[in-house]
Each structure stands twice: as C-alpha cells, then as structure tokens.
Amino acid sequence: MKIKFIPKKSFLILLGAAVVVSLGLSSYRLVSRWGEAAFLLGKAFSFGYSDPKSADFVAIFDGKSLEGWEYDPTYWKVSDGAIHGETTAENPLKANTFIIWKGGELGDFELKMDYWISETGNSGVQYRSDRFTEVPYALRGYQADIDGGNRYTGQNYEERKRTTLAYRGQKTRITSQPDSISNLRDFVARNAWQGLNLVEDLGDRAELGSLIKSGDWNSIHIVAKGNILKHYVNGTLMSEVHDEDQKNRMMKGLMGMQMHVGPPMTIKFKNIQLKKL
Structure with a gap:
C-alpha cells in the first residue's frame, strides 16, 4: 500500500483549522453551559424570591x-x-x-x-x-x-x-x-x-x-x-x-x-x- 504524504504547508493549515474548530466547539460548549447555569440559577432565585411589598398577601x-x-x-x-x-x-x-x-x-x-x-x-x-x-x-x-x-x-x-x-x-x-x-x-x-x-x-x-x-x-x-x-x-x-x-x-x-x-x-x-x- 502506497502512502500519500500531505505537503507540510497543507498539513499545518489543516491542523490549525482543526484546533480552531475544536476551540470553537469547546468555547461554545463552555458559554452554553455557563448560560444554562445562569438561566437555572435565575430560575432558582425567581422561585425563592418574592417582592416584600406583595409577600404574605x-x-x-x-x-x-x-x-x-x-x-x-x-x-x-x-x-x-x-x-x-x-x-x-x-x-x-x-x-x-x-x-x-x-x-x-x-x-x-x-x-x-x-x-x-x-x-x-x-x-x-x-x-x-x-x-x-x-x-x-x-x-x-x-x-x-x-x-x-x-x-x-x-x-x-x-x-x-x-x-x-x-x-x-x-x-x-x-x-x-x-x-x-x-x-x-x-x-x-x-x-x-x-x-x-x-x-x-x-x-x-x-x-x-x-x-x-x-x-x-x-x-x-x-x-x-x-x-x-x-x-x-x-x-x-x-x-x-x-x-x-x-x-x-x-x-x-x-x-x-x-x-x-x-x-x-x-x-x-x-x-x-x-x-x-
């Protein structure tokens, strides 16, 4: 089986693109997870908090x-x-x-x-x-x-x-x-x-x-x-x-x-x- 080598320049380009995509996906997941956490935290506070002006009526x-x-x-x-x-x-x-x-x-x-x-x-x-x-x-x-x-x-x-x-x-x-x-x-x-x-x-x-x-x-x-x-x-x-x-x-x-x-x-x-x- 003959192996076809990728030119060094092309390899570096592909490697860089893969890193960028990987980082992008990781950042997206991180931001998404932080957003989800903030949303859930906000929900928790909203359920636990009531306006003191309207509480107990x-x-x-x-x-x-x-x-x-x-x-x-x-x-x-x-x-x-x-x-x-x-x-x-x-x-x-x-x-x-x-x-x-x-x-x-x-x-x-x-x-x-x-x-x-x-x-x-x-x-x-x-x-x-x-x-x-x-x-x-x-x-x-x-x-x-x-x-x-x-x-x-x-x-x-x-x-x-x-x-x-x-x-x-x-x-x-x-x-x-x-x-x-x-x-x-x-x-x-x-x-x-x-x-x-x-x-x-x-x-x-x-x-x-x-x-x-x-x-x-x-x-x-x-x-x-x-x-x-x-x-x-x-x-x-x-x-x-x-x-x-x-x-x-x-x-x-x-x-x-x-x-x-x-x-x-x-x-x-x-x-x-x-x-x-």
Whole structure:
C-alpha cells in the first residue's frame, strides 16, 4: 500500500483549522453551559424570591362566590369576578348595609382591593369595627370612605361613632372628649369629631381628588398598625390618623364593605388581598 504524504504547508493549515474548530466547539460548549447555569440559577432565585411589598398577601375573595362572607342577598351578589352591590328605585335601602368578612377580627393589617362605584354611589371599606345590632348586617367603626362624586373618597370616617377623623389630604391626631361628655354625639360638630387635630397637610384636597378616576376602577389600600391608620387610593396617601383617643378607639374588629342609603347605586369590589401584620 502506497502512502500519500500531505505537503507540510497543507498539513499545518489543516491542523490549525482543526484546533480552531475544536476551540470553537469547546468555547461554545463552555458559554452554553455557563448560560444554562445562569438561566437555572435565575430560575432558582425567581422561585425563592418574592417582592416584600406583595409577600404574605392572601386573597379573601375567590372571584366566583360569596363563600366566607355574611350579607343580605337582596343587595349583594357576584358578577364578572367582582362582589357586586346594587340598589334600585324598586329595591331601596332603609339603612346602611354591609357585606362582612367572616374571617374574624383584624388588628394590625394591610388590605388592598379594586373598586368601581356609580356616580350616585356612597360606600366605603369598614375595618376594626363591631356590630351595630339594631340593624341587620350593620357595622360601626373606622371606614375608608368611597363615593362616586369623589368628594370624600380616601378620608377616614367612623361610621355611627365619632364621624370624620381625617378629611382627604389630612394627617390628624385624635384626642378624647372631655370627661364631662359621655355621649359621643355631643362632641361632634358639622359631622366631624371635635378632637380632630390637624398635624400636617398631605396635599391639596382637590388635587388629590383628581387622582381618582370617575366611572372606572380604582385601587384602595388600608394600612392599620397600632393606633396609626393610613388610607391610600391609586398608590397615593389620602389620609392618616393617629388615634390617641383611648376611650373610643378600636385596636381590632370586623371588616366589611358598605352600601349606603340614598339614590340607586352600584358598587363593585375585586382583587381583595389581606396581609396580617
């Protein structure tokens, strides 16, 4: 058998090409493996990491039923994934009614939800409340106010108790009535608690109101920690109460959403998320 020798120059060219190809393949494999490792590491971190702002929030409305809620079925139902409250001229309210969460009393917590309200609507998110037993499905206590005209949305109004504790755009300090006054209503003037002390303006009331969309969905966020109560709408702080009234304040209680007496109205709530602090 005759062996055919490859010229030296050609051999060197072929050898160089083989080395380049080999190095290229090795580099590709290395880069590929590093890329794969980085991808897997990223996946691992993504599964193990959660945004602290959203961690521990739990849905308390499943979007399908009102299981876990107490309510008057004459006025409340589920529609298009939302809790739907409605009154009509033929089916008016005689007293404010609430859909009440049956999960127990809340102390320190954060609560987020989206709401939609008709132009004539009057509503709110009730919290740290007790039952007003004279009326079925009724609560009394702190309320993050909501209304279709956006005159009051975001303020802190205490239903059936001390009335307005902070208007929209206010940070307030709440003090007790004098010992000589035992009836709460005797220390209320023009639908506001006389122990409302303005600490700071959070912003112009009208300008803050312009951040709330009429005839559309908005988000509300309540933070209750100790005696400090904050109401946010669409991510903006609308009111803040420091309740130093040890005679009348509530440090825990029931939570629910209101439908107010008045003209026919519709109120909807969805994406209801709770975090206990």
